[in-house]
Amino acid sequence: MVNYIWVFMTIVGIIFGLINGTMEAVTKAVFDGAKEAVTLCIGLISVLVFWLGMMRIAEESGLLEKLSKLFRPLVKILFPDVPHKHPALGYILSNMISNMFGLGNAATPLGIKAMEELKKLNGGKNEASRSMVTFLAINTASITIIPTTVIAIRMNYHSASPTEIVVPTIIATILSAIGAVMIDRYFYYRRSRKGR
Amino acid sequence: MELISYISLTFIPLLIGFILLYGTFKRVPTYESFVEGGKEGIKIAVSIIPFLVGMLVAISIFRASGALDALMNWIRPLMKTMGVPAEIVPLLIIRPISGTAALGMTSDLIAVNGPDSFIGRLASVLQGSTDTTFYVLTVYFGAVGIKKMGDALKVGLLADVVGIIVSIIIVAFIFGTN
Numbered sequence A: 001m002v003n004y005i006w007v008f009m010t011i012v013g014i015i016f017g018l019i020n021g022t023m024e025a026v027t028k029a030v031f032d033g034a035k036e037a038v039t040l041c042i043g044l045i046s047v048l049v050f051w052l053g054m055m056r057i058a059e060e061s062g063l064l065e066k067l068s069k070l071f072r073p074l075v076k077i078l079f080p081d082v083p084h085k086h087p088a089l090g091y092i093l094s095n096m097i098s099n100m101f102g103l104g105n106a107a108t109p110l111g112i113k114a115m116e117e118l119k120k121l122n123g124g125k126n127e128a129s130r131s132m133v134t135f136l137a138i139n140t141a142s143i144t145i146i147p148t149t150v151i152a153i154r155m156n157y158h159s160a161s162p163t164e165i166v167v168p169t170i171i172a173t174i175l176s177a178i179g180a181v182m183i184d185r186y187f188y189y190r191r192s193r194k195g196r
Numbered sequence B: 001m002e003l004i005s006y007i008s009l010t011f012i013p014l015l016i017g018f019i020l021l022y023g024t025f026k027r028v029p030t031y032e033s034f035v036e037g038g039k040e041g042i043k044i045a046v047s048i049i050p051f052l053v054g055m056l057v058a059i060s061i062f063r064a065s066g067a068l069d070a071l072m073n074w075i076r077p078l079m080k081t082m083g084v085p086a087e088i089v090p091l092l093i094i095r096p097i098s099g100t101a102a103l104g105m106t107s108d109l110i111a112v113n114g115p116d117s118f119i120g121r122l123a124s125v126l127q128g129s130t131d132t133t134f135y136v137l138t139v140y141f142g143a144v145g146i147k148k149m150g151d152a153l154k155v156g157l158l159a160d161v162v163g164i165i166v167s168i169i170i171v172a173f174i175f176g177t178n
Helices: A002-020 A023-060 A063-070 A072-078 A087-100 A104-121 A130-141 A148-156 A162-193 B002-025 B030-064 B067-081 B086-094 B099-113 B118-129 B133-144 B152-175
Strands: none
Touching: A002 A023, A002 B030, A002 B067, A023 A063, A023 A087, A023 A104, A023 B002, A023 B030, A063 A072, A063 A087, A063 B002, A072 A087, A087 A104, A087 A130, A104 A130, A104 B030, A104 B133, A130 A162, A130 B133, A130 B152, A148 A162, A148 B099, A148 B118, A162 B118, A162 B152, B002 B030, B030 B067, B030 B133, B067 B086, B086 B099, B086 B118, B099 B118, B118 B152, B133 B152
């Protein structure tokens, strides 16, 4: 599906550029997009190095295992495929907690690390496993407790109550996370019925 | 509320302190472990580059050509009949594609309509309850070399749709539609 969407965006964009006479902008977009991607990755190096370094200490000291023990019931329901002492769970939970506090740049390295562990569990295949899809679904529904950036923007524009959106955000985010897990389950059962 | 913002402000430094103290207590060679773990970070960041270049180039072509605007104009009337204000539609479409663009739009919507309007509040809640699905997918799967995504994209985008619908209902219910 990604293949199709990727080609679709590019081809439709080029055709539109031809019709609208925006070919110059399209050409510029190619190089701007590529540059932005590399800048983004280089920017990621700092956070990745720092948090993966910290997390290595947390893993070796047994902190991550403690964390997954604490949330075992929840994790068992969400990720039935992952053995309960597996390091993937510690990373998944740390990623979820970072997301809850709106710490996006701490969350990304942990999410990547979790994916890596899940891939090992899946025998190193280059195909997404059931747990990987579930983990992504939870991530895109992203349980948020404190939308820090949004509060800052609201303050900037002199809202009478910048934080009034916190409770609605928490409710919306919990409901959408439940929705995401249900959608994920639906696709999983459809897959297994087809025998894939 | 003060307490919550205080927690989020002090969370990272306290977490760092705690990990280091706990590691020392458990006799982990802290500095060496940190360096070893950190090395992995460089490898990962570099390995994401091709995935992200591919995705971001496609997205910028789609946007720069005017195709994205056309898509929005096409979807807008449809959304309006469902009670979604036309102003919010571009944000809904851009949100799964680009986090920075969505944040820019949110702050623009808040600036134009006021933070305490229906649109301002809805944009605020949407920002928290949805995510940049394409980015998350590209970065997470790219980093570990997953090429066959299976149902991940479908599930991620549908999760965003659920987030959008739920946000609209909740904001309308709690604050009204003014």
